[in-house]
Amino acid sequence: xxxxxxxxxxxxxxxVQLEICKKCKAAxxxxxxxxxxxxxxxxxxxxxxxxxxxxxxxxFQDDEKDWAVVIPTDCEMLKSDYTCKxxxxxxxxxxxxxxxxxxxxxxSADYLQYFDExxxxxxxxxxxxxxxxxxxxxxRAR
Numbered sequence: 001x002x003x004x005x006x007x008x009x010x011x012x013x014x015x016v017q018l019e020i021c022k023k024c025k026a027a028x029x030x031x032x033x034x035x036x037x038x039x040x041x042x043x044x045x046x047x048x049x050x051x052x053x054x055x056x057x058x059x060f061q062d063d064e065k066d067w068a069v070v071i072p073t074d075c076e077m078l079k080s081d082y083t084c085k086x087x088x089x090x091x092x093x094x095x096x097x098x099x100x101x102x103x104x105x106x107x108s109a110d111y112l113q114y115f116d117e118x119x120x121x122x123x124x125x126x127x128x129x130x131x132x133x134x135x136x137x138x139x140r141a142r
Contacts, residue, residue, distance in 0.1 A: 020100070030078075031071060031072045031073060034068060035066055035067065045121065048067075048069075058114065058116050
């Protein structure tokens with residue numbers, strides 16, 4: 001009796017992405033990230049402090065020195081099974097996202113700075129200004 005060869009299950013990239021999304025419960029669909037200009041003066045940092053005064057909002061500087069605001073909010077198209085209601089017509093931001101880079105299934109992202117509270121930003125600024133003043137004093141002493 002000849003054995004039937006079982007056909008290997010063909011998994012598409014979408015199948016793999018869906019599997020990853022279900023494991024992390026679609027974390028990337030639960031916030032938006034808006035990149036902002038690099039802060040350069042007191043007013044810029046005061047705006048960041050204002051963002052951080054809002055519940056759940058975070059601000060980070062990534063390893064490429066880009067700054068961003070993270071706003072927690074669920075996508076209205078996210079279904080209870082962590083799939084997308086409009087998957088076939090989803091926005092390019094979603095389409096371009098590679099679930100293989102999911103922050104919940106890979107090593108954590110590299111941040112130069114990450115702030116959840118205004119006090120964290122104030123501490124960072126105190127340290128930054130202290131270093132800057134110290135550097136300036138050394139230059140003047142030469």
